[in-house]
Amino acid sequence: MKQVIDAHIHLDMYTNxxxxxxxxxxxxxxxxxLVAVSNHLSSAKQTWQLAKVDKRIQPAFGYHPEQQLPTAEELYELVGFMEQHxxxxxxxGEVGLPYYMRKEDPTISIEPYKQLLETMIIHAGNWNKPVVLHAIYEDAPIVCELLEKHSIRQAHFHWFKGDKSTVRRIVGNxxxxxxxxxxxxxxxxxxxxRQIPLTSLMVETDGPWPFEGPFHGLMTHPKMIHASVAKIAELKRLPVEAxxxxxxxxxxxFYQL
Structure with a gap:
């Protein structure tokens, strides 16, 4: 069993x-x-506190798109916290576009979420920080356009799902x-x-999100990543150590760890 890093986990959402x-x-x-992402200001503060206690926790701060938009005051306070820290x-991160919310309610406009994401992308560029993205299926090309518009070089599409042309675009960038x-x-x-080059790939849990198959009913734990690594090696027909x-x-x- 070799070392692994969980590239995306919501550590603050677990119980104490x-x-x-x-x-x-x-x-x-x-x-x-652990790269511990945040959902909003309160989440960012909790994640920051956790990272202060344990140096193995690498904090990311942002506003998750699968929720109601922040008020102007909430966004101001979040950006202020991010600037301070x-x-x-x-x-x-985590930032992006509300794919699942719009599937449930097609009347939700994507435009204000795009504006929020662009604001976060601009700040990331100013701070020279990577962007952690919730951007899947048809939302991913929209996000690519925003990243390209602002010449962002470091972007992480977590738990990605999408077509081959978008994968080629992401990898090409x-x-x-x-x-x-x-x-x-x-x-x-x-x-x-099978399509993603190994050099463009990371592994994560997105915990505490639960999984099925051999993990049904289990608390999502970074140790599950070892099974992911073994599966990747099998699919790519490569030695698991490599x-x-x-x-x-x-x-x-990517995260300058």
């Missing part, structure tokens, strides 16, 4: 007991670090993609893994 368990078990399961912040433990049982994700090495190298290089 679960957080303690995860952190106590990181060494046992060879988890070198941008030296501690490894990335701007030098951006990164990541997959979750659902790669063990989702054929769509397995096809993506896959471990490349995935960790990719994550350290």
């Amino acid at each position: 007991t679960q957080q303690r368990q995860l952190l106590q078990e990181l060494d046992e399961y060879h988890i070198e670090g 941008h030296t501690d912040m490894k990335a701007v 030098g951006y990164m993609l990541s997959v979750t433990p659902d790669c063990l049982y989702e054929s769509e994700i397995q096809r993506l893994i 896959v471990y090495h490349q995935l960790v190298a990719n994550t350290k290089d």
Whole structure:
């Protein structure tokens, strides 16, 4: 069992007991670090506090798109917090577009969410920070346009789902993609893994989001990533040791760990 890094986890959304368990078990399961993303200001503050206690936690601050838009005051306070703590912040995230909300309610306009995302992208560029993105299917090309518009070089499309042409565009721009433990049982994700160059790939849990298959009923834990690495090695017909090495190298290089 080699070292791994969870490239995307909502650590603040676990209970205090679960957080303690995860952190106590990181060494046992060879988890070198966690990139902990945020959903809003309160989430960012909690994530920042967690990172102050444990240096293995790499905090990212942002506003998750699958929720009601922030008020002008809420956005001002969030950006102010991010500005104040941008030296501690490894990335701007999680940000993006509300794909699932719009599927449930097609009357929701994407335009104000695009404006919010563009604001976050501009700040990320000013702070020279990577952007962690919730952008899947037909939303991904829209996000690519915004990233290209502002000459953003560091973008991480987490738990990506989309077509081959968008994958080629993301990879061509030098951006990164990541997959979750659902790669063990989702054929769509397995096809993506075969297409994505290993040098453009990272692994994550998106915990505490739950998984099915062999993980049904289990608390999502970074240790699940070891099964993901083994599956990636199988799909790409590569030695598992080489896959471990490349995935960790990719994550350290991207997040400057």
